[in-house]
Amino acid sequence: MNAPVLSHSRCGDCPIRHRAVCARCNADELEELDAIKYYRTYEAGQPIIWSGDVMNFVGSVVSGIASLTQTMEDGRTQMVGLLLPSDFVGRPGREGAAYDVAATTDVVMCCFRKKPFEELMERTPHIAHRLLEMTLDELDAAREWMLVLGRKTAREKIASLLSIIARRDASLTPGGATNRMVFDLPLTREAMADYLGLTLETVSRQISALKRDGIIELEGKRHVTVPDMRRLMEEAGDDSDGGFLG
Amino acid sequence: MNAPVLSHSRCGDCPIRHRAVCARCNADELEELDAIKYYRTYEAGQPIIWSGDVMNFVGSVVSGIASLTQTMEDGRTQMVGLLLPSDFVGRPGREGAAYDVAATTDVVMCCFRKKPFEELMERTPHIAHRLLEMTLDELDAAREWMLVLGRKTAREKIASLLSIIARRDASLTPGGATNRMVFDLPLTREAMADYLGLTLETVSRQISALKRDGIIELEGKRHVTVPDMRRLMEEAGDDSDGGFLG
DNA sequence: GGTCCGGTTTGATCTGGGTCAAGGCTCAGG
DNA sequence: CCTGAGCCTTGACCCAGATCAAACCGGACC
Numbered sequence: 001m002n003a004p005v006l007s008h009s010r011c012g013d014c015p016i017r018h019r020a021v022c023a024r025c026n027a028d029e030l031e032e033l034d035a036i037k038y039y040r041t042y043e044a045g046q047p048i049i050w051s052g053d054v055m056n057f058v059g060s061v062v063s064g065i066a067s068l069t070q071t072m073e074d075g076r077t078q079m080v081g082l083l084l085p086s087d088f089v090g091r092p093g094r095e096g097a098a099y100d101v102a103a104t105t106d107v108v109m110c111c112f113r114k115k116p117f118e119e120l121m122e123r124t125p126h127i128a129h130r131l132l133e134m135t136l137d138e139l140d141a142a143r144e145w146m147l148v149l150g151r152k153t154a155r156e157k158i159a160s161l162l163s164i165i166a167r168r169d170a171s172l173t174p175g176g177a178t179n180r181m182v183f184d185l186p187l188t189r190e191a192m193a194d195y196l197g198l199t200l201e202t203v204s205r206q207i208s209a210l211k212r213d214g215i216i217e218l219e220g221k222r223h224v225t226v227p228d229m230r231r232l233m234e235e236a237g238d239d240s241d242g243g244f245l246g
Numbered sequence: 247m248n249a250p251v252l253s254h255s256r257c258g259d260c261p262i263r264h265r266a267v268c269a270r271c272n273a274d275e276l277e278e279l280d281a282i283k284y285y286r287t288y289e290a291g292q293p294i295i296w297s298g299d300v301m302n303f304v305g306s307v308v309s310g311i312a313s314l315t316q317t318m319e320d321g322r323t324q325m326v327g328l329l330l331p332s333d334f335v336g337r338p339g340r341e342g343a344a345y346d347v348a349a350t351t352d353v354v355m356c357c358f359r360k361k362p363f364e365e366l367m368e369r370t371p372h373i374a375h376r377l378l379e380m381t382l383d384e385l386d387a388a389r390e391w392m393l394v395l396g397r398k399t400a401r402e403k404i405a406s407l408l409s410i411i412a413r414r415d416a417s418l419t420p421g422g423a424t425n426r427m428v429f430d431l432p433l434t435r436e437a438m439a440d441y442l443g444l445t446l447e448t449v450s451r452q453i454s455a456l457k458r459d460g461i462i463e464l465e466g467k468r469h470v471t472v473p474d475m476r477r478l479m480e481e482a483g484d485d486s487d488g489g490f491l492g
Numbered sequence: 493g494g495t496c497c498g499g500t501t502t503g504a505t506c507t508g509g510g511t512c513a514a515g516g517c518t519c520a521g522g
Numbered sequence: 523c524c525t526g527a528g529c530c531t532t533g534a535c536c537c538a539g540a541t542c543a544a545a546c547c548g549g550a551c552c
Binding site: 125 | 314316318319320322323324326327337338339340344345368371374375377378379381382384385386388389390391392393395396397398442443483
């Protein structure tokens with residue numbers, strides 16, 4: 001949000017304009033990043049990494065949505081993170097992946113080979129700094145989600161999820177945040193359930209209920225209109241608007 | 247765990263020997279840390295920081311236990327982190343605190359004034375590096391907890407919490423992890439409930455149930471003996487033992 | 493000793509969300 | 523056009539855990 005945004009010349013074919021690691025790099029550093037970078041695409045539903053696998057890259061989501069999930073032996077699944085465009089994947093200094101990463105929609109990733117990236121990071125304090133910042137953001141998000149999972153009702157959970165998606169959508173859209181929001185749900189009911197610690201039936205019922213109560217409008221199963229974000233956020237039980245509006 | 251541990255000369259009156267930011271510092275850096283450092287004690291139950299307050303320090307817990315909590319306007323609270331000795335508090339580069347921090351038991355903190363600490367960090371890559379590592383650990387813990395909150399039953403939640411406390415206890419005790427563990431619960435039933443997203447009645451009932459089933463033994467309300475950690479961890483539904491035993 | 497008080501246990505009852513089951517929509521492929 | 527596969531919705535029923543209420547326990551203080 002407040003990170004300086006740069007139309008960087010080298011890393012510039014990378015359409016990431018927000019939260020990028022390279023946002024403050026100089027020409028030399030960008031060239032170096034460019035040399036160890038490659039793109040990779042995944043189809044919706046495909047796994048990207050399995051928990052425990054050795055990861056030989058780090059990178060950012062360029063487009064599409066990926067999810068981090070944890071699964072118990074008996075199959076219970078909890079999504080522990082959503083990766084939206086510009087989000088970072090991988091943890092410098094760690095061998096294996098800690099979670100399953102999968103493409104929820106078609107995904108394009110911009111990857112950096114891990115070894116040279118770590119070396120560059122070693123020499124370039126502001127990249128390490130950026131990474132720390134991003135990790136702190138993720139930690140905040142994870143902890144906010146703990147409140148959702150631990151204490152909110154099903155209806156509040158759905159409203160929270162819709163708020164978050166609307167918010168992220170707004171930050172990527174030129175128009176930005178307004179009181180009326182329109183967006184597409186990038187998740188199936190099942191994926192929403194896994195994120196919210198609910199069953200897909202409950203998700204479906206609560207979405208129907210929010211629709212019946214005029215909090216949201218639905219066109220098809222995925223296209224959502226929120227006539228009044230304030231009401232949605234009340235439903236979410238958030239005390240603040242999360243900086244959504246001015 | 248695998249971070250090099252140093253009996254550092256300057257920061258050495260600080261009894262933290264694990265995860266400390268200063269573990270790799272040289273003499274000059276330690277002197278500098280020493281100059282900006284002070285101790286502070288809090289009684290059990292006292293607030294340390296309120297969410298939103300401006301924080302003018304960062305630091306580590308030296309002894310005792312502190313908790314991070316989030317509260318909704320209607321009073322529902324969720325604990326989002328437990329701070330045990332050697333855990334770090336505060337986020338370099340951030341103005342305000344994101345959560346309420348409170349002393350659960352009597353707490354001693356080793357604090358560094360924030361401004362000079364950030365400056366030192368700017369000049370000292372390995373401190374930033376250490377901080378990133380610690381933040382990644384916290385992120386992992388938070389995400390592991392998301393699985394607990396979202397998908398585990400009350401009994402599994404209790405078993406998970408007991409496992410974590412036993413594990414942390416073991417890593418601080420010379421003897422280390424054995425199959426039989428004895429420790430004191432540092433939390434009230436209510437605090438456990440807030441951590442687990444349950445009510446205190448349910449916590450009490452499940453503890454009684456684990457006791458009845460011989461998974462744990464209780465002496466008084468707080469002193470716990472786990473005759474067989476393996477059984478406890480089965481109850482927790484963990485597929486791995488979290489590296490608890492060799 | 494008694495009494496107060498915070499923390500805890502236990503019981504009785506209620507209910508939100510899980511579970512099981514039956515259709516419904518929509519789009520791709522034949 | 524029909525058919526099948528995914529995804530989604532809706533209904534009926536059930537149960538784990540919440541809620542409400544009462545009592546218990548152990549230590550501090552008079």
